[in-house]
Amino acid sequence: MAVPRSNKESDKWNERYQAKGQTAGAANLSPVYVLHKFQHLLPVQGLALDLASGLGANALFLAQHNLQAHAWDISSVAIKKLNVIAKSLDLNLNTEVRDVVARPPEENSFDVIVVSHFLDRQIMPNIIAALRKNGLLFYQTFTKLRAQETGPSSDKYRLGKNELLDLCKDLDVIVYREEGLIGNTGSGFRNEALFVGQHK
Numbered sequence: 001m002a003v004p005r006s007n008k009e010s011d012k013w014n015e016r017y018q019a020k021g022q023t024a025g026a027a028n029l030s031p032v033y034v035l036h037k038f039q040h041l042l043p044v045q046g047l048a049l050d051l052a053s054g055l056g057a058n059a060l061f062l063a064q065h066n067l068q069a070h071a072w073d074i075s076s077v078a079i080k081k082l083n084v085i086a087k088s089l090d091l092n093l094n095t096e097v098r099d100v101v102a103r104p105p106e107e108n109s110f111d112v113i114v115v116s117h118f119l120d121r122q123i124m125p126n127i128i129a130a131l132r133k134n135g136l137l138f139y140q141t142f143t144k145l146r147a148q149e150t151g152p153s154s155d156k157y158r159l160g161k162n163e164l165l166d167l168c169k170d171l172d173v174i175v176y177r178e179e180g181l182i183g184n185t186g187s188g189f190r191n192e193a194l195f196v197g198q199h200k
């Protein structure tokens with residue numbers, strides 16, 4: 001019998017998180033650049049989701065900013081580790097082992113959604129619809145065009161030029177950055193694109 005996609009995916013990620021050893025210390029967990037740099041845009045309260053959270057650095061950051069933070073990931077190992085970290089920091093997180101492709105967020109359910117280093121094009125409409133009025137999407141992930149070899153080996157998980165703008169065209173654009181190979185590729189924001197958009 002064929003193994004369901006979801007099981008194969010969770011096994012793959014569980015192995016990776018298991019291999020990383022225990023938590024690596026909460027202090028090593030920094031939120032993704034787009035969230036850190038544009039944190040001043042966050043609402044003072046509300047419901048926030050770190051989608052495909054991994055060890056949940058974004059979720060912890062959101063919780064530290066007074067938001068009711070949720071972290072969803074397909075890897076039970078990552079979520080288990082995240083729970084340990086959250087407890088050690090005395091932060092209240094709502095974690096869930098969840099395949100977000102099979103079960104994307106419900107419509108109109110979050111004020112903030114953060115997605116970093118995860119790309120599944122088919123659920124982009126669900127992610128956008130999951131934002132409440134004036135809700136914000138912070139997105140950052142790898143691009144096909146890159147100056148350094150970092151990120152996934154398959155281009156399937158990488159953005160084409162301006163693709164994030166296209167995928168999020170129903171949102172108002174607040175911030176977009178994609179530097180490609182322009183100028184001195186040894187500096188700047190390379191290998192990834194970032195976006196902050198607001199639901200109308």
Ligand SMILES: C[S@@+](CC[C@H](N)C(=O)[O-])C[C@H]1O[C@@H](n2cnc3c(N)ncnc32)[C@H](O)[C@@H]1O
Nearest residue numbers: 013052053054073074075098099100101116117
């Ligand atoms: C490259 S990691 C990024 C983790 C984190 N967002 C970050 O930036 O460090 C990709 C994450 O996506 C999760 N993932 C992959 N497929 C998923 C799915 N269908 N549903 C939920 N999480 C998934 C993996 O378990 C992994 O934690």
